[in-house]
Amino acid sequence: MSTTTEHTAQSSIPGTTFTGPLTFTEDELAGIRAESVRAYELDRAHVFHSWSAQKQISPMVVSRAQGSYVYDGEGRAFLDFSSQLVNTNIGHQHPVVVEAIKKQADLLTTINPAHANAARSEAARLITERTPEGLDHVFFTNGGADANEHAIRMARLHTGKHKVLSRYRSYHGATALAINVTGDPRRVPNDHGDAGTVHFFGPFLYRSEFDATTEAEETARALRHLERTIQLEGRDTIAAVVLESIPGTAGIMVPSKEYMQGVRELCTRYGIMYIADEVMAGFGRTGKWFAFEHFGVVPDLVTFAKGVNSGYVPLGGVVMSNAILETFADRSYPGGLTYSGHPLACAAAVATLGVMESEDMIENAATLGETVVAPRLAAIAERSPIVGEVRGVGMFWAIELVKDKTTREPLAPYGGSSPEMDAIVGKLKAAGILPFVNFNRLHIVPPLNISAEDLNVGLDVYEKVLVEG
Missing domain, CATH: 3.40.640.10 (Type I PLP-dependent aspartate aminotransferase-like (Major domain))
Structure with a gap:
């Protein structure tokens, strides 16, 4: 029996189609799961994580990555709207x-x-x-x-x-x-x-x-x-x-x-x-x-x-x-x-x-930032009751979330999180997005060479979560 996950991440830039182990057979998925279970057990037994209370975390296992996507320990695909820590500017596993x-x-x-x-x-x-x-x-x-x-x-x-x-x-x-x-x-x-x-x-x-x-x-x-x-x-x-x-x-x-x-x-x-x-x-x-x-x-x-x-x-x-x-x-x-x-x-x-x-990645980032991200985030801000401000340039954007647009009270305190923020992040992940989150903000920071198609797919999720709840 063949696939439960099938995706080829394609850039909008000619000649940069990313292919790799992104279509998994049942046997391959079984191997990924077994490998990931062991990785998680060893992590919890031996790895000390940064910026964390060690007993309160349950880190996601990332088993594979390609282009603008990462795959968890079950082989599920996530659009990487974090570029990890805003560093995978060319996406994952660029073959060159x-x-x-x-x-x-x-x-x-x-x-x-x-x-x-x-x-x-x-x-x-x-x-x-x-x-x-x-x-x-x-x-x-x-x-x-x-x-x-x-x-x-x-x-x-x-x-x-x-x-x-x-x-x-x-x-x-x-x-x-x-x-x-x-x-x-x-x-x-x-x-x-x-x-x-x-x-x-x-x-x-x-x-x-x-x-x-x-x-x-x-x-x-x-x-x-x-x-x-x-x-x-x-x-x-x-x-x-x-x-x-x-x-x-x-x-x-x-x-x-x-x-x-x-x-x-x-x-x-x-x-x-x-x-x-x-x-x-x-x-x-x-x-x-x-x-x-x-x-x-x-x-x-x-x-x-x-x-x-x-x-x-x-x-x-x-x-x-x-x-x-x-x-x-x-x-x-x-x-x-x-x-x-x-x-x-x-x-x-x-x-x-x-x-x-x-591959004109910088031009791609500038163009998509101006023609896709800016207008879409502006529309989300207009319709969402919790988006106070959007700001950014290129592939570098922040969404400021508030409890009240008039008072601008943050949806989470400076230096912390809140149940409301946790719920939003949970919905984004459940919809296949790997987000970048800091306090009361969501950052839109995907790879510079993300395709317009994948960018819009991700922004559709943000719109649904932030506008419809």
Whole structure:
């Protein structure tokens, strides 16, 4: 007897049909189930999960993935509207990238980062081809958190100053300094007030901290607040301002061009390094290579990870200005990682950047964001009694859920969940969607190369759940 699950995920981009073990015979399903039962038992016996109370979780087993779909331990298909942790920008198991990893494994699996190797050198070239002129060198890390750690270390050593400013409603990683730079509730249990970090309010008109009623007011007041923070903290103590170009996990609040240009001007005027955290928003997620391109600004340092190779092998990094590079021309940089520029990860990056270019994935994300996601979410917001606001760009959108549209009371408290949110998430999963959820928000963040057909199928589910209940 043949199939209980049959799906071939097709991209809207010519030449990118994904095929794989997505049609299962009964025997194959039996094997998947047995494998998944054992995986779950071993997980619960031995694996410690991040951000979780260990006895209160029941993790979903993912047995297979292809294109925009993942499959659970029963072989059931789910449209991946989370891109996992907003990192599988090219979808799952892209054959070109998988093959590149295999070829690199045959050639050179790992090497001391003190040596040069072809995969790392080519990855650095391709990355810096996409950054502004004057940001020409890459320090490779294992992921986004350590990229932010090293960018801050470079800024401190370059300026001789220690404090770091970052916004509330932000996320920069979970290592010791990165979690202190983070501006969401996960910071609090880790924050002892001794990391040299200072937080400020960024612009977010829907939940304005400045009693603003227009975007122009929000921008002007947020910039004034930041400048006063700099002045009161002492300009000669501040090494860097760290900003997600568009905050990701914290809510996809797209700032105005004037705000971002104002931050750049303040940093220049006060001798502060501007670090653009592009870990989540970079490499096509917003419809451009880097999110800061939307605002016409050039940072001093750029941190990246996730989308650079879709997380197929862990990789992150820091792109630095030539001025910062010069600081370490004749002075040793006091930092390094055993796996910096790992050959398998860099080979995956080279292949990923290649297919993103050749298959027009960034253009696809920009077009579908403008022509499909924006109008459909606007229509959902108009009809739904619990959608307070939708916002975003490219394949990077947030749906703000509220108990009351007038009071804007969140459907779940900041830093937590609620029975109402849990019910919505349950309905989405039951309908075959793997969602990205944070507090009172649903994020629409599928792969950049999702087809218009699959995108609309997923949005149909969101419409049904949020409008009809």
